Amino acid sequence: MGFGGINTHVVLDEPATRRRAPGRGRGAALAHSLQDAELLLLDAESPRELRARITEVADFVEQVSYGQVSDLAATLQRELRGLPHRAAVIVSSPEDAERRLRHLAGLLETGESEHTAADGRSHLGKATGRGRIGFLFPGQGSGQGTGGGALRRRFPEAAEVFDRAGLPTSGDMVATDVAQPRIATGSAAGLRVLDSLRLEASVAVGHSLGELSALHWAGAIDEKTLLEAARVRGRAMAEHADCGTMASPAAAPERAEQLIEGLPVVIAGYNGPEQTVVAGPVDAIEEVQRRAGRAELGCTRLAVSHAFHSPL
Known part of the structure; x- marks a missing residue:
């Protein structure tokens, strides 16, 4: 019954689906482009709480798809509270995330609260002040x-x-x-x-x-x-320059000196307390790798074409 007693008819139909206009600008371009890796960040008041938090996220990441890893990274970043005990992992897939997170949880369980992976993609630490970037x-x-x-x-x-x-x-x-x-x-x-x-x-x-x-x-x-x-x-x-190659034993300089003893190999770099770089002829570097293997030491061959920082 229409207003004033006059009959009328109204046809009701579902509205056409409203499509969200595609985002414009740089933010949209970044959001839709391929992502090689994501950074997952977590913090807690104590190592025990951090381990529980890492385990919780590791259990959850088993259920997410590849495309949801970026959503997880954004959520974890928003949930940071500026607490002192912190963990960070750079991951390329849900499986990679779970593996790295469980490794950090295992380290915390053994009492180790500071750690940086050799590949730089996993970190545990405690903030003692305002950090600086280098x-x-x-x-x-x-x-x-x-x-x-x-x-x-x-x-x-x-x-x-x-x-x-x-x-x-x-x-x-x-x-x-x-x-x-x-x-x-x-x-x-x-x-x-x-x-x-x-x-x-x-x-x-x-x-x-x-x-x-x-x-x-x-x-x-x-x-x-x-x-x-x-x-x-x-x-x-x-x-x-003459050809040759390089390798990086997971050893202190003193131990590296023992590995190269009697070989035409020199120490080419001191990267850290437990990482030394050596350089020399290919066959000599291969012998260093064999010696490191017998000593149960890691020794990575570097992807270089010459024995840089050596007499060669």
Whole structure:
């Protein structure tokens, strides 16, 4: 019955599905691009509480899909409370997340509250004050290709650096005349991205070639000079240095000296209290690896084309 006694008819129908307009701008582009890894962060008042929290997340991550790992990372970040005992893992899949989290939980159960994995993708620690950021730039032996990966896909700043560098897309990526400009380009691209995100460091250092990237960060040389210096340096080493290789025993320098005794091998770098780098002829480095194996010590062969930082 219509108003005033006049009959009327109204046709009711379901409204057309309203589609959310696609997001615009950089945020949407980042959200829809491929993600190679996620950072999971947790904190707690005590090691015991942190272990319980890590175990809880490890149990949950078994149920999530690959695409939900980014949602989990965002949720955990929002739940941080600034508590002193902290854990962090960089993960590439739900399975990877579960494995790394359970490893940290196991360490806490044994009473170990400070730990950094050899690959840098897992960390336990206690905050004792306001932290500072430092950049460590890699030298040769780092990375695998010239494509730029997710960094190039997600950030136009990084893509611009790689586009200008004109790196080869095939061939021997370990050869020093390719590796040096490849690694320097990656460092320059990473700096561009960090700058766009307003992440600033208090100090920067570099492993060998990485010193050039640290100088660029400090403003001593510009980006163009960095990339050109890496190209010239790589070409000169390829033309004038003898071949060889390098390895990194998981041992203190004194123990490394024992491993290389009687061999034409030298200590090329002191990376840490339990990580030393050695360099020499290929057959001699292989013998160092065998000796390390017999001593039940880890010894990683570096992906390099020469015995850098040695008489070769």
